[in-house]
Amino acid sequence: MTSELRYAVSVVPEPERAEGDAHILRVGQIKYTNALPICHFLEKNDPDIEYYPGAPIELNKWLAEGAVDVGLVSSFAYAEHADTMVALRGLSISSGGPVGSIFFFSKRPLEELDGCTVALASISASSVNLLKVLLAEIGVTPTYITREPNLPEMLEEAEGALLIADQALYWSLQDHGCYVYDLGEEWYRRTGHNMTFAVCAVPKRLLTANPEKVRKIHRFFLEGKRKGLADMDEIVREAQRMLGQSESFWRNYFGNLIYDFNEELAAGADLFFEKAHRHGLLEKPAKVELWGDEE
Numbered sequence: 001m002t003s004e005l006r007y008a009v010s011v012v013p014e015p016e017r018a019e020g021d022a023h024i025l026r027v028g029q030i031k032y033t034n035a036l037p038i039c040h041f042l043e044k045n046d047p048d049i050e051y052y053p054g055a056p057i058e059l060n061k062w063l064a065e066g067a068v069d070v071g072l073v074s075s076f077a078y079a080e081h082a083d084t085m086v087a088l089r090g091l092s093i094s095s096g097g098p099v100g101s102i103f104f105f106s107k108r109p110l111e112e113l114d115g116c117t118v119a120l121a122s123i124s125a126s127s128v129n130l131l132k133v134l135l136a137e138i139g140v141t142p143t144y145i146t147r148e149p150n151l152p153e154m155l156e157e158a159e160g161a162l163l164i165a166d167q168a169l170y171w172s173l174q175d176h177g178c179y180v181y182d183l184g185e186e187w188y189r190r191t192g193h194n195m196t197f198a199v200c201a202v203p204k205r206l207l208t209a210n211p212e213k214v215r216k217i218h219r220f221f222l223e224g225k226r227k228g229l230a231d232m233d234e235i236v237r238e239a240q241r242m243l244g245q246s247e248s249f250w251r252n253y254f255g256n257l258i259y260d261f262n263e264e265l266a267a268g269a270d271l272f273f274e275k276a277h278r279h280g281l282l283e284k285p286a287k288v289e290l291w292g293d294e295e
């Protein structure tokens with residue numbers, strides 16, 4: 001894997017614009033490899049569609065502020081706004097077991113982290129809260145700090161470090177001497193449920209004001225995903241262009257991920273939200289509201 005993990009600085013969308021722009025679709029998309037099967041083939045030549053690639057934490061903020069109309073956002077961020085947002089059916093980033101790119105690196109076994117410092121990657125919302133839930137449920141209470149995602153720097157200050165996405169993939173392949181916990185696997189082992197890390201969320205306000213626009217957004221994402229899953233050769237090549245590694249590495253990685261979203265997957269997300277609420281991480285109880293048909 002290439003040593004440099006640099007991305008173009010995200011272009012920040014402007015907060016809600018005038019009515020004249022109502023026909024423009026402002027789309028927030030995850031800029032990491034995990035989202036390629038949904039995002040790589042999204043139609044790029046439509047002048048009515050503007051793209052805003054970003055890290056999950058940026059997309060969460062843009063969607064909440066109304067700076068984008070739709071975003072592939074952290075499931076936890078969706079839960080924080082579940083009363084004002086719907087989740088589009090057929091679209092998520094989930095796993096039913098190991099996820100392969102959300103790792104907790106620890107100098108000690110999980111059970112021995114009580115009272116220790118744990119560093120959390122600043123770009124995540126779902127995984128940081130998932131780690132907090134998992135540790136709370138085994139009775140471990142560390143002190144959490146939030147840091148830029150860089151493993152050696154995080155481990156200078158902390159006993160454990162949570163990384164997601166490309167940074168997690170990158171550092172898991174380096175010498176680090178840590179115990180490594182895959183959070184998708186930990187969740188599945190403890191609950192028997194899938195875990196949903198990202199959903200495609202749309203404000204209910206937009207659904208009321210402009211349902212045709214939401215239908216267009218939905219069709220547009222489902223079409224991107226359909227093309228991605230039908231041409232995994234190109235998705236794998238794009239992942240290799242981004243981060244190197246072998247073809248089989250990426251086939252195995254994408255093979256673990258689930259890009260669908262339905263009642264069964266929503267049940268896993270609901271359980272996550274319930275636990276997050278019980279542990280004081282989510283202010284209000286939340287449930288997934290699925291919207292639309294999967295054509």
Ligand SMILES: C=C(O[C@@H]1C=C(C(=O)O)C=C[C@H]1O)C(=O)O
Pocket residue numbers: 030034035056073074075093099101102123124125126127128164165166197198
């Ligand atoms: C599968 C992943 O899930 C990501 C994790 C997220 C989070 O922790 O908030 C948000 C979006 C997902 O794309 C990953 O990071 O590799």
